[in-house]
Amino acid sequence: MLLALDFALILEKLVLILIVVMASLGIAMYTTFAERKVAAILQDRRGPNRAGPFGLLQPLADGLKLFFKEEIIPNLSNKFLFILGPSLAMMTAMMTSAVIPWGDKVHLFGRDIALQIANIDVGILFVFGVVSMGVYGIMIGSWASNNKYSLMGGLRAASQIISYELAMGISLIALIMVTGNLGLKEMVVQQQNGWWNIAKQPLGFLIFLVCSFAECNRTPFDLPEAENELIGGYHTEYSSMKLGFYLFAEYINMFVSSVIMATLFFGGYDCPFVDESAISQGWAAILGVSVLMAKVVAFLFFFMWVRWTIPRFRYDQLMRLGWKILIPLALFNMLVTGAVILYFNK
Amino acid sequence: MGVTQILFWFLSAMAIGSAIMVITAKNPVHSVLFLIVTFFAISGHYILLNAQFLAIVNIIVYAGAIMVLFLFVVMLMNLNANAEPIKNRTMQFAGIIAGGCLFLVLTAAINKAGNVSSPVQLNVGDYGLIKNLGKTLFNDFVLPFEISSVLFLSAMIGAVVMGKKEE
Amino acid sequence: MQALTNKAQQVDRRPMNLLERMYLPTIIKGMAITFSHIFKKKPTINYPEKTRPFSPVFRGLHILNRDEEGRENCTACGLCAVACPAEAITMEAAERKDGEENLYKEEKYAAKYEINMLRCIFCGLCEEACPKDAIYLSETFAPADYQRKQFIYKKEEMLIPHPINEPEAYAKARGNKVVTSQ
Numbered sequence: 001m002l003l004a005l006d007f008a009l010i011l012e013k014l015v016l017i018l019i020v021v022m023a024s025l026g027i028a029m030y031t032t033f034a035e036r037k038v039a040a041i042l043q044d045r046r047g048p049n050r051a052g053p054f055g056l057l058q059p060l061a062d063g064l065k066l067f068f069k070e071e072i073i074p075n076l077s078n079k080f081l082f083i084l085g086p087s088l089a090m091m092t093a094m095m096t097s098a099v100i101p102w103g104d105k106v107h108l109f110g111r112d113i114a115l116q117i118a119n120i121d122v123g124i125l126f127v128f129g130v131v132s133m134g135v136y137g138i139m140i141g142s143w144a145s146n147n148k149y150s151l152m153g154g155l156r157a158a159s160q161i162i163s164y165e166l167a168m169g170i171s172l173i174a175l176i177m178v179t180g181n182l183g184l185k186e187m188v189v190q191q192q193n194g195w196w197n198i199a200k201q202p203l204g205f206l207i208f209l210v211c212s213f214a215e216c217n218r219t220p221f222d223l224p225e226a227e228n229e230l231i232g233g234y235h236t237e238y239s240s241m242k243l244g245f246y247l248f249a250e251y252i253n254m255f256v257s258s259v260i261m262a263t264l265f266f267g268g269y270d271c272p273f274v275d276e277s278a279i280s281q282g283w284a285a286i287l288g289v290s291v292l293m294a295k296v297v298a299f300l301f302f303f304m305w306v307r308w309t310i311p312r313f314r315y316d317q318l319m320r321l322g323w324k325i326l327i328p329l330a331l332f333n334m335l336v337t338g339a340v341i342l343y344f345n346k
Numbered sequence: 347m348g349v350t351q352i353l354f355w356f357l358s359a360m361a362i363g364s365a366i367m368v369i370t371a372k373n374p375v376h377s378v379l380f381l382i383v384t385f386f387a388i389s390g391h392y393i394l395l396n397a398q399f400l401a402i403v404n405i406i407v408y409a410g411a412i413m414v415l416f417l418f419v420v421m422l423m424n425l426n427a428n429a430e431p432i433k434n435r436t437m438q439f440a441g442i443i444a445g446g447c448l449f450l451v452l453t454a455a456i457n458k459a460g461n462v463s464s465p466v467q468l469n470v471g472d473y474g475l476i477k478n479l480g481k482t483l484f485n486d487f488v489l490p491f492e493i494s495s496v497l498f499l500s501a502m503i504g505a506v507v508m509g510k511k512e513e
Numbered sequence: 514m515q516a517l518t519n520k521a522q523q524v525d526r527r528p529m530n531l532l533e534r535m536y537l538p539t540i541i542k543g544m545a546i547t548f549s550h551i552f553k554k555k556p557t558i559n560y561p562e563k564t565r566p567f568s569p570v571f572r573g574l575h576i577l578n579r580d581e582e583g584r585e586n587c588t589a590c591g592l593c594a595v596a597c598p599a600e601a602i603t604m605e606a607a608e609r610k611d612g613e614e615n616l617y618k619e620e621k622y623a624a625k626y627e628i629n630m631l632r633c634i635f636c637g638l639c640e641e642a643c644p645k646d647a648i649y650l651s652e653t654f655a656p657a658d659y660q661r662k663q664f665i666y667k668k669e670e671m672l673i674p675h676p677i678n679e680p681e682a683y684a685k686a687r688g689n690k691v692v693t694s695q
Contacts, residue, residue: 132410309547
C-alpha cells in the first residue's frame with residue numbers, strides 16, 4: 001500500500017522537513033549577509049560590520065526592517081494573485097529540497113533514518129519540474145501588480161527561463177545517460193564508488209552551471225530585475241515581507257541549485273579520499289552533511305564571485321547565448337556522450 | 347474509504363471544477379491559471395496510479411513550459427475581459443453541438459470499458475516507473491515511438507525554416 | 514595630433530577571433546582580477562573608532578587666538594570681514610576699559626564676533642588678512658546640527674582656551690599649528 005499510514009514514518013519525515021526548511025531559511029538569511037560581505041571584500045571594502053560582532057546580526061536587522069515596513073497592495077492590482085505570486089515563488093524554492101540527499105543514513109531511536117525527505121523514482125526530473133514552476137511566482141506577481149515595468153520583468157523572466165531550461169534539460173540528459181538512473185541518492189552512491197560526474201561530463205557541467213545562473217536570475221542574467229531599466233523588475237510594486245519573500249526565494253534558489261550541482265557533478269555528500277564504510281554510521285552521516293555543506297558554500301561563493309565580476313548581458317545577447325550557443329552545445333554534448341557510451345558498451 | 351480514495355475524489359473534483367472555470371472565467375489570465383491547476387490535478391492522478399514519470403513530465407512539459415508560453419502571450423497581448431470578441435449565435439450553437447458529441451463519445455467509451463464500479467486501478471502495477479516505461483517504449487512500441495520522434499524533428503525543422511528571415 | 518602622454522591606446526576594432534568569441538578565457542581573466550582583490554588592503558577607515566589624520570595645512574573651524582599671557586589678539590579692525598569672499602564674518606568693536614588689560618591685548622577689541630559657518634567656504638583669506646595673528650583655521654570641522662542658528666558661531670565658541678589657566682585644552686586646540694610669531 002503506497003499511502004499506508006505509518007505514524008512514526010510521518011513524524012520522522014515531518015521533523016526532517018522542518019529541519020530542512022529551517023536550515024534553508026537560515027542559510028538563505030546568511031547568504032544575503034555573505035553576498036554583501038563578499039561584494040565588499042571583492043571591491044576592497046569592509047561590508048556590514050555594525051550589527052553584532054563582525055556584523056553577524058545584520059541579516060536579522062534586515063529581516064526585521066522588512067517586517068516593519070508598510071504593507072502596500074496597489075489599488076488596481078489583482079489582490080489574490082498579488083499575494084499568490086510571492087507565496088508561489090517561496091514555495092517552489094522550498095519544494096526542490098525534498099529530493100536532495102543530505103547525507104547517508106543515521107541510526108536514531110531504533111530506526112534507520114535516511115537523510116532525504118523523499119527518494120522518488122524520478123529524482124532529478126522532480127527538481128526540474130519544480131524549478132520550471134518557479135517562474136509562475138514571478139509571472140503572476142508581475143502581472144497582478146498592474147505595472148508596466150513589473151510586467152516587462154515578468155515577461156523577461158518567462159522567456160529567459162524557458163530558453164535556458166531547454167539547454168539545462170539536454171545537458172541533464174547527457175548526465176543521465178552516463179549514470180543510468182534518475183534518483184539523486186543512487187547518483188551519489190555511484191559517485192562514491194567511482195569517479196565524480198564532473199570528470200565524465202565537464203561540458204555538461206559548464207552548460208548546467210550557466211543555465212542555473214539564468215534560472216536563479218543571478219547576474220549576469222538578472223534581466224528580470226534589471227534595476228536600471230525596469231526600476232525593480234517584477235517586484236517593483238512589492239513592499240514589506242512580500243518583497244522579502246521574492247528576495248529570499250532568490251537566495252533559496254541559489255542554495256538549492258548549489259546543492260543540486262554539488263550532488264549531480266561533485267559527489268554530493270561524498271568526501272573524497274575517505275572510505276565512508278570504514279567509519280561508524282553516525283560519524284559518516286555528520287561527515288557527509290558537512291562535506292556537502294562545504295561544497296555548497298564553495299558554490300555560493302562562486303555565484304557571488306561571478307556576480308561581482310561579470311556585467312549584465314543585453315537581452316538579445318542573453319537570447320543568442322541560450323538558443324544559438326548553449327542548446328547546440330548541449331545537443332553536441334549529448335551526441336558525443338551517446339557515441340562514447342555506445343562504443344564502450346559494444 | 348482509504349486515503350487514496352479520498353485523494354482520488356478530491357483530485358477529480360479539483361480537475362473538473364478548475365476545467366469548468368477555464369471556460370467560464372471572464373479574464374483570460376484566470377483561465378490560463380485554472381488550466382494550470384487542472385494539469386496539476388491530472389498529475390496528481392498519475393501519481394495515484396504510481397506513474398511518477400508521466401506525472402512529472404506532465405508538469406514539466408504542460409504546466410512548466412507550454413502554459414508559461416500561454417501565459418506569456420496572454421499577458422503580452424494584455425487581453426482582458428472587455429477584449430473578448432462577441433460570438434454570434436450560430437457559433438455558440440455549433441459549439442454546443444460539438445461539445446455534446448464529444449461528451450457522448452466519451453460516455454460511450456467509458457460505458458464500453460466496463461467495470462465502472464472500480465474506476466481506477468490504484469496503487470497497483472509499476473508500469474509508470476521509468477525503467478518499465480522505457481523498456482516498454484523501446485521494445486514493444488519502438489516503431490510508433492521512432493515515428494513520433496521523426497514527426498517532432500520535422501516540426502522542429504519547419505519551425506526553424508519559418509523563423510528564418512527571408513533573404 | 515601629438516599625444517600628451519604615452520598612455521593613449523588605439524581601440525582595437527578587429528572582429529573577434531574564435532578564442533575571444535568563446536568569452537571563457539576573458540571571463541576567467543576577469544574572475545582572477547576580482548579574486549586578487551580579496552588579498553588587497555582595504556582603504557576604508559572605521560570612522561567613529563578611527564579618524565583620518567589632518568594635513569597640517571587643513572582649513573577647518575576658525576579659532577580666535579590669544580597671546581602667551583592669555584589676552585585676546587583681536588582688535589576688531591574688520592580686515593577679515595573685508596577679505597571674506599562669502600561675507601560670513603560680522604563683528605562689533607568696543608574700547609578696552611581700565612582694568613581689562615589682562616583680557617585684551619590692544620585698546621580696541623571685538624565685543625561681538627560671529628562667523629556664519631553655513632556661509633563660510635573655509636578659504637582661509639581671513640587668516641591671511643589678519644595683521645594680529647588673531648584668527649586661524651584649525652584642524653577640525655564644524656559638527657552637524659539640527660538648526661541653522663546653531664551654525665552662527667559666537668566669539669565664545671571660537672575663542673581658544675586660556676594658555677595659563679587651562680594649558681592642556683590650549684595645547685589641544687592649538688594642535689599641530691605652526692606658531693608664527695610676529
